[in-house]
Amino acid sequence: MAVGVLALQGSFNEHIAALRRLGVKGVEIRKPEQLQSVRALIIPGGESTTMAKLAEYHNLFPALREFVKMGKPVWGTCAGLIFLANKASGQKTGGQELIGGLNCTVHRNFFGSQIQSFEAELSVPEIVTKEGGSPTFRGVFIRAPGILEVGPEVQVLAEVPVPYRKPAKSDPADGNLEENAGSEKKVIVAVKQGNLLATAFHPELTADTRWHSYFLKMVDELSQEASSSTLEDDPTLPEPPKYELPIFQQ
Amino acid sequence: MAGSGVVTVYGNGAITETSKQSPFSVKVGLAQMLRGGVIMDVVTPEQARVAEEAGACAVMALERVPADIRAQGGVARMSDPQLIKEIKQAVTIPVMAKARIGHFVEAQILEAIGIDYVDESEVLTPADDENHINKHNFRIPFVCGCRNLGEALRRIREGAAMIRTKGEAGTGNIIEAVRHVRSVMGDIRVLRNMDDDEVFTFAKKIQAPYDLVMQTKQLGRLPVVHFAAGGVATPADAALMMQLGCDGVFVGSGVFKSGDPARRARAIVQAVTHYSDPEVLADVSCGLGEAMVGINLNDEKVERYANRSE
Numbered sequence: 294m295a296v297g298v299l300a301l302q303g304s305f306n307e308h309i310a311a312l313r314r315l316g317v318k319g320v321e322i323r324k325p326e327q328l329q330s331v332r333a334l335i336i337p338g339g340e341s342t343t344m345a346k347l348a349e350y351h352n353l354f355p356a357l358r359e360f361v362k363m364g365k366p367v368w369g370t371c372a373g374l375i376f377l378a379n380k381a382s383g384q385k386t387g388g389q390e391l392i393g394g395l396n397c398t399v400h401r402n403f404f405g406s407q408i409q410s411f412e413a414e415l416s417v418p419e420i421v422t423k424e425g426g427s428p429t430f431r432g433v434f435i436r437a438p439g440i441l442e443v444g445p446e447v448q449v450l451a452e453v454p455v456p457y458r459k460p461a462k463s464d465p466a467d468g469n470l471e472e473n474a475g476s477e478k479k480v481i482v483a484v485k486q487g488n489l490l491a492t493a494f495h496p497e498l499t500a501d502t503r504w505h506s507y508f509l510k511m512v513d514e515l516s517q518e519a520s521s522s523t524l525e526d527d528p529t530l531p532e533p534p535k536y537e538l539p540i541f542q543q
Numbered sequence: 544m545a546g547s548g549v550v551t552v553y554g555n556g557a558i559t560e561t562s563k564q565s566p567f568s569v570k571v572g573l574a575q576m577l578r579g580g581v582i583m584d585v586v587t588p589e590q591a592r593v594a595e596e597a598g599a600c601a602v603m604a605l606e607r608v609p610a611d612i613r614a615q616g617g618v619a620r621m622s623d624p625q626l627i628k629e630i631k632q633a634v635t636i637p638v639m640a641k642a643r644i645g646h647f648v649e650a651q652i653l654e655a656i657g658i659d660y661v662d663e664s665e666v667l668t669p670a671d672d673e674n675h676i677n678k679h680n681f682r683i684p685f686v687c688g689c690r691n692l693g694e695a696l697r698r699i700r701e702g703a704a705m706i707r708t709k710g711e712a713g714t715g716n717i718i719e720a721v722r723h724v725r726s727v728m729g730d731i732r733v734l735r736n737m738d739d740d741e742v743f744t745f746a747k748k749i750q751a752p753y754d755l756v757m758q759t760k761q762l763g764r765l766p767v768v769h770f771a772a773g774g775v776a777t778p779a780d781a782a783l784m785m786q787l788g789c790d791g792v793f794v795g796s797g798v799f800k801s802g803d804p805a806r807r808a809r810a811i812v813q814a815v816t817h818y819s820d821p822e823v824l825a826d827v828s829c830g831l832g833e834a835m836v837g838i839n840l841n842d843e844k845v846e847r848y849a850n851r852s853e
Contacts, residue, residue, distance in 0.1 A: 301816050302579040302600055323817060338576050339600065340636050346598030347816050350809070371576070385595055385635040401635060407659035408682055410569045435572040436637065436659070498572055536763035538575065541568035 296512065297322040297331030301347040303339015303372060307497040310537045311505045325356035333366040333512040336373030338435065338495050341401065344372055345389040354390055361394040366488040366515060368508045374491040375399055375438055382441070395489050396444030403439030403480065403493075410435045415451045415482070415494070417503075423510065424503040431501065432482065432494035439493060440481035451483035451492075488515060500540045570684035570704035573637065573659065574768035577601055577705075577791055581781065581812050582770070584608050584795040586626075588633035594798070597808035601637040601659070603793070604630040609666050609713030610796035610835065613846070619667045621649040624656050631658060639686070644852050645671025647680070654683040660705070662686045665851040666712045666795075675852070678702025688772070690723045690849055692730035693749030696759065697853075699767055700752045706765055708789070709849040710773015713796050715837035717774045717783065719849060724771055724787045734760045764788075773849070776801070776834050778814030778827050785818035802832030 296312060298305045300321035309319035312335075320331055328334070334357075336344075348354055361367055361377070369377040379393045383401035404410070414429040421428055432453065443449065455478045482493040488511060496504035580600025585591040591602045606622040607615070621642050631638045637659035642649035644663055649670075653661050663676055665688050678685040679702040688709035689695035695706045708727065710720030730749065737745060737760065746756040758766050771784035772793035781792045792815055798808045810827040817823035838845055 300579070304575050304578060306578065307575060323820075339578075340576065340580060342595060342636055343580055343598045343600045343812070346596075346809075347812065350598075350813055383635065386592065386633075387596070406657050407573050407637065407684065408654065408657055410573065412566060412569055433569065433572050435569065435576055495572065498568070498575065538571070538764070538768065539758065539762055539766050541566070541571065 295320045295331055296509070297328060297334045299334060299336045299344070299373070301339070301344045301353075303337045303344065304370075304495065304497050305337045305339075306535075306537060307495075308335050308337050308370075308505075310535070311497050311502055312509075313535075315502055315506055315509065317509060324351060325353050328356050328360055332516060333508070334360060334368075335508070336367065336369040336376050337497065338371035338373065341372035341375040342385050342389050344376070345391075349390060354392065357392045358394075361392055361489070364488055364515075366490070366508065366512045367394075368490040368492075369395075370492050370495055370497060371435065371437055374440075374493055375401060377489055377491050378440075381438075395484070395486050395491055396447055397440050397481075397484060397486075397491075398442040399438045399440050399493075401438050402436050404434060404437055407436060410437070413453055415453060417451050417483070419448075419450050419485075420503050420507055424507055426501070426503055430496070430503065431499050432492075432496075433498045434482075434494050435498075437482070437493045440484060440491075443481060443484060444486075447484050447486045449481050449484055451481075452479040453482050454478065455480050498540065567702075567704065571767055573684060574686070574705035577637070577770075578768060579816060580791045581808075581815050582639065582791070582793045583798050583808060584793075585630060585799065588629050590799055590804070591630045591634045591638075593805050594808055595634045595636050597805060598812035599636065599808065600791070601639055602630065602634060603639045603641065603662060603795075604658070605641060608796040608799060609848075610715070610800050611713075612666060613713040613838075619643075621646070621652070621667070624652060627653070627658060628656055631656075641667055642676070643667040644669040645674050645676060647676045650676055650681060650683070650685075654681055658683070660684055660686055662707075663703075664688065665709060665848045669851050672852075675701050678704075686770070688849070688852075689727065691726040691749070692734075692759070692765075693751045694853065695727060695765055695769075696749070696751035696755040699755055699765075703767070705768045705770065707770040707772040707793055710771065710775075711840060711845075712773045712848055713838075714774050714840060714845070715776040715797060715800075715835040716840050717776070717780045718840060720771055720774045720780075720784065721787070723773075723849070724784060724789060727765070727769070728788050731759060731764060735763055775811070776837065777831075778807075778810045778824060781811045782814045782818040782824055785815055791815065797835055800835035802834075807831050807834075 312319040639660040684704040686705040687698035687703040708723035771789040776797040
């Protein structure tokens with residue numbers, strides 16, 4: 294069975310292209326019934342409010358919650374992380390629906406508007422242990438969320454220092470004093486809890502496929518335990534080449 | 544390399560990045576997050592909220608929608624920054640704003656108030672009829688209009704991180720948007736089948752930088768996100784643009800000049816996601832009330848905004 298990619302809006306094509314580079318077929322998911330044909334799901338980056346609205350119009354939330362409850366592997370990037378979180382702050386007026394399941398609190402647009410978007414080399418020990426390669430990963434943060442709190446069962450995979458400018462609209466309570474105190478504050482940007490994986494940055498926008506193969510290993514481990522679904526991917530015909538955007542390397 | 548889609552940043556340093564904080568990949572990144580979405584023109588914070596509630600992936604903050612600019616005439620300029628700030632405060636989705644073509648100070652002002660994207664737009668009266676803004680000098684990303692492949696690649700070389708086809712804004716008439724999208728896509732198809740030796744002359748013919756033409760040939764598409772704009776008024780129009788191969792849609796006057804904006808906005812958002820599913824399209828197109836009044840472009844007196852820049 295293939296890996297599903299929620300294709301309501303956002304960078305789903307990029308995820309499918311990354312999966313294709315690893316020889317795995319990605320299937321676009323737009324309707325609840327399509328979830329039954331996949332063994333894992335990636336929720337891509339995009340505008341989380343837009344994706345939530347579209348999911349609501351087509352009644353996807355119950356099916357997605359069921360999918361998470363069944364313990365199938367789900368990976369959320371950026372907007373997907375917000376979807377998976379149990380609690381989100383910095384939402385639009387009236388709030389937005391979440392899938393939940395990941396025991397953490399995220400803050401939307403933690404780093405501010407587009408002008409504060411950035412790239413950073415992240416230290417990712419867990420990924421390096423499993424996947425090898427360079428000790429850091431180029432994280433692309435686009436109006437990214439930050440993880441403020443995590444529950445005890447959540448494993449932290451990566452953190453990034455909070456930029457000196459501070460998140461544009463955080464609570465005024467934690468003001469300048471702390472920053473000047475010197476100790477660099479960090480915010481969590483990648484976590485894992487059971488079969489849920491979440492990143493605030495966009496591995497699908499880089500040529501480095503280690504996060505994707507890390508996620509696929511989570512999927513494989515699970516299907517081996519279940520022992521039923523033995524079939525590996527790509528027995529299907531090679532797809533016609535799909536034209537994708539370039540990936541920029543520094 | 545061609546297969547994996549991995550490329551180095553344009554020009555190998557031929558055009559140096561002026562600021563390391565916001566490399567081109569980050570500028571393109573936001574546009575990539577907008578893919579499969581709808582960007583709506585709004586003139587008040589209330590409209591912005593309606594758009595966000597309907598599922599727009601970004602809003603374009605304006606003083607007047609293109610249909611009103613057309614009707615009222617005169618010189619159209621950048622909107623009052625106060626209005627743009629108010630709209631920005633009203634919503635959590637990205638906010639774009641328009642600057643006049645070549646007016647780099649308007650762009651500096653927009654960058655200073657911290658919006659997410661600048662549209663260097665032919666809908667506003669151009670400030671410079673020969674030069675566009677040198678968009679490499681900015682940390683904020685730009686979207687620019689185009690009518691054909693050459694124009695698109697010239698804008699990308701100037702630093703645009705996103706392209707939209709021009710269409711004919713404020714007319715509610717999709718014909719020009721179709722013409723421009725077909726022109727871009729058609730040229731790319733021709734280019735794909737072209738012998739490498741012929742690309743030099745082709746680049747000269749379409750007046751575009753050779754390296755970008757070659758990159759487009761290898762990728763089989765524009766190297767940045769490509770939206771459609773100018774004349775989209777119905778869910779069917781939006782889905783047509785998507786089926787022609789665009790990454791998303793701008794809707795200008797089409798939403799808030801119609802009978803039931805909230806409903807129409809929502810329908811267009813759904814149409815873009817489910818663009819290849821006629822059943823969903825039929826479903827969302829039902830009972831939307833009156834569409835915006837259209838303008839027949841055979842009329843010689845209608846000013847062509849698309850021809851304002853090359």
